[in-house]
Amino acid sequence: MSYQGKKNIPKITSDRLLIKGGRIVNDDQSFHADIYMEDGLIKQIGDNLIVPGGVKTIEANGKMVIPGGIDIHTHFQMPYRGTTTVDDFAQGSKAALAGGTTMIVDHVMPEPGASLIEAHDQWRQWADEKACCDYSLHVDITHWNDSVKQEVDNLIKEKGVNSFQVYMAYKDYYQMSNSELYEVFTFLAERGGIAQVHAENGEIIAEEQARMLQMGITGPEGHVLSRPEELEAEAVFRAITIASQTNCPLYVTRVMSKSAADIISQARKKGNVVFGEPITASLGTDGTHYWSKNWAKAASFVTSPPLSPDPTTPDYLNTLLSSGDLSVTGSAHCTFSVAQKAIGKDDFTQIPEGVNGVEERMALIWDKAVTTGKMDENMFVAVTSTNAAKILNLYPRKGRIAVGSDADLVIWDTDAIRTITAKTHNSAAEYNIFEGVELRGAPLVVICQGKIVLEDGNLHATSGVGRFIPCSPFPDFAYKRIKARKQLAVLRAVPRGMYDGPVSEFSMSRGGTPSASARTSPTKQPVRNLHQSGFSLAGNPAPCGPPTPDDIPIRPAGRRIVVPPGGRSNITSLS
């Protein structure tokens, strides 16, 4: 590392940086080039750049320069029953930077019944005070009604939020019914939001939890026993069905099991617009630890959906991530101290849910996927950064090394070997679920907003410099296909003559119609009137008489000559 020109310009004023001799790795290609940054933006890329004097130069020595990671799923400073997670925005984002992640997207968790906007503002305030890196926010929709609808609309239009999470689990609390999900998805599809789901079948979980407790299983193993991966797969399947019905892009947070991942990859094969997000924990460890004799250790793995006890799961998820069936990685970093976890020491359902992973995320994927040959470095960039930026509509500002992009860069050391331990990690938690795991690959230099925050193993993060990055609706990555399908999927009624045969008598009073749900529908059939104008003509034994003027646009006379699929056109004749 050396300074070009005058050597004693203080670091603070040096907003200019030059990375020399690095190999730039984007999600589409890798190439050797120098990068010149000024004022937090990438200004020039290329060889033999002409740069002003007084620029700090970093010699990359042929190492990879990648876009800083985006952790699309964190829960920093999350309130929980009067306490908060031990990693606040300062601590959490410091850990993120230490791991090569230069942007986090946190979940706003309003209590059911509370205002989404107020919660959002609260989170903004917390994050603005403390965050050391850029951040953005998802808002969780914990209940659904018209005022929430208004707030969601407002958040999309004015607050720069484009992704909203709904819950299929946590019965009687966050959980939404299928009808509500349908409405939320429909609304988000209209407004260009991304529907994120926490996919687990809450009703069956409730039953299973009651059963486990009844059987006398109260330890953390009850958590995984009451939430078998089938329930995750079932909910994923259902969410995909609803999203496909409403033509809304779907984002499944926390893909924890093979079967859930399989459902996503099958749906993608069928053409559904669905993104799957495995998290650090599901990519790096498995659920056998729930049976640990050490209660504190077992409890530290408690998260929902739980880690799968199947030890082949991480490998499988890494494979799907490499093949593109899973799209992005998060960490779901949500750390509680052992004392907090111990709230549930006599009842596993009371254990606060959350695992760490924001710091380990990039290295773990490198170690498990790239060094094993599953994934190339470009794909690595895609799943750790670029895809997330695309989904959030932040691309190419984030997630790419290009002229004009934010200067969030990481010089990646592919060979560094680190052993994860709670003693050296940057999180405030006393445990680390990856304790003792050796990871190959680590960030050497991290540049955030054009400033060096990690260098020579020293972290220089500054609390409060993180900016809120607004996300705009209708991200192309998700919505281009949706838009095209919307145009195709216009349903049309079959123009028919009026049915003029006998109608048998029936009684509506008895609550027994199998399709009673329709009776509650507020809509009356507006188009029926149009048809009724043709009523007098339908009696003709010959195919209905000349079309009324109203009919002409939808039912040209020419069409009647063609034998309709499956039968004659006379309205009452029985074929």
Add this chain to the structure above:
Amino acid sequence: MSDCRRQWNREDELPVYLAGPITTGSNQRKTYGMFSSVEGAFESKTIDFENYAVGRKGSRTPRSGSRERLLDTGDPISKLPSEARESSLNGSPGERDEARSRAEVRFSSGTENLNGKSERLLIKGGRVVNDDQSFYADVYIEDGLIKQVGENLVVPGGVKVIEANGRMVIPGGIDVNTCLMKSYLGTQPVDDFFQGTKAALAGGTTMIIDHVAPQPGDSLLEAFERWQEAADKKACCDYSLHVDIPQWNENVKDELELLVQDKGINSFQVYMAYKDVYQMTDSELYEAFSFLKQLGAVVLVHAENGDLIAQEQRKILGMGITGPEGHPLSRPEELEAEAVFRAITLGNRVNCPVYITKVMSKSAADTITQARRKGSVVFGEPITASLATDGSHYWSKNWAKAAAYVTSPPLSPDQTTPDHLHTLLACGDLQVVGSSHCAYSTSQKAIGKDDFTLIPEGINGVEERMGFVWDKAVTMGKMDENQFVAVTSTNAAKIFNLYPRKGRIAVGSDADIVIWDPDSVKTITAKLQQSAAEYNIFEGLECRGGPVLVLSQGQVVYEEGKLHAQQGTGRFIPRKPFPDYAYQRVKFRNQVKRKQGVTRGIYDGPVYDVAPTPKYITPSPSAKTSPTSHQPPPIRNLHQSNFSLSGAQIDDNIPRRSGHRIVAPPGGRSNITSLG
């Protein structure tokens, strides 16, 4: 099979079980060959006809309090009548010769016996096709039961002989899904038990299982008795009943128990669709599955996501689509597949067999296939309509025609669906074929002329069922004749615990037999059908293969296109719970799936103080509502007694703790508070 045939050709080596009633006494009949499934049940080769006759007579009598139903189908032995029968047979060797000579004359005495008292029939020269094998054999029938199967049978005189001329002799079909009394907004389907069973017999189906469809709030028991009464009066063939559970509550549980234990019902249908009417929530389904599993019943599921359907219906009506095409548009096949997936998940969790009624789409069938591959105990039932036609007709310009196809789940507009379903049926991924026959007249369908959600749902298919499976699967080379028997009859009998009384041609089974002509070709048309409906959704389709002759309870009911069905002859066939076909695996899994907690020392570290009335509720509040979470679970007390000791880390004289600490537990150290 060939060596079996060789054996039979030599009369002196005739297997004992074939020589049965005439040549040997009951005490000799110890060893059994291939028909061992009836071992013990028919020791003297002579069935207690009276016992069945009681059931038959009884079923005609009006419902009277606690009339005893014959639950035990496997042991209808009663000494007195059988001995009488045996002596009369053994005492007249001359009659045997007479019988033979008459057999050669063919039909010489048969016609007079047809309506007479004697119910003896001999089917000669047919190829008996069961689900496992086919072989040439004659079948001798007496009093509604198969008495002998084999070649060169020794039969008494006065027997009507039917020459099968090498044609297939198959067990009569069992249609597992009919709705002959399912009222809709006060109107009844036009095919009642008489019309419906007539149509069934004409198509080669000799037993139906009808759905009892009580309205929410109705008593299941009363509904069941209403159905049984109507069926006893009208049915022309044997029948059994499924009971639909329109809603879940405590009263229902008692009734279900009664139905299973006293009434001979072992299958119940639950609905995942019809929001606000029949639909159950996942929690209710979980409870229903758990309860029905304890009873040993088969859970039938109408699998469609009712919540989404309601939303889609509203949307589509809002768009101004009111015709029958709105029906499939509002019920896309994804919703069916989703519900099937959910039902299977529930079944897996509860460890309970699940039976999906009306598999209508490729994706639903594929979901079942995948689940079976993973080991789930799940059965799929495609119906005649989904196997023979598709949903393109919903777009017909003819409203009456389009409405005739309305059923739920709807027929898939994808025209490759029938073919795909046949393939899965042939390979065993789908198991049984029903018809879901529920015929409404056009004027009844017209209730929904302005709103497709009001169109009564139901299609025909009981008569065409066997023919189409033959036509589309066997003649296409997808399926062999044995599999044909399996899917149209045997599997149904196995799943619903009727086997081997039904679904098999074997000594002791009911004489419900069809002589099948694989080459007859007929064109389906409403004009010639037995059903009372004015339309037929298969109108104009050609169907190769059909019954030449149908025997129900040992009586010829259909012959050469003529139907001799008699109203009220159908018997209710009670079914016992825990059918092996569905429950054997479940039982073993029950034993394997015992979950055990981990024995740990008590956690003795710091505990964060939670306010008693939490401002922020735990994300798993569902447990708080569980009745068990308030009372400390039993094991906890045990731990609590250790509490004072757990603080002492070095104190190793407590055997339980010290033992644990030595063993390295999977995945970590055993010290309770140390952080790995």
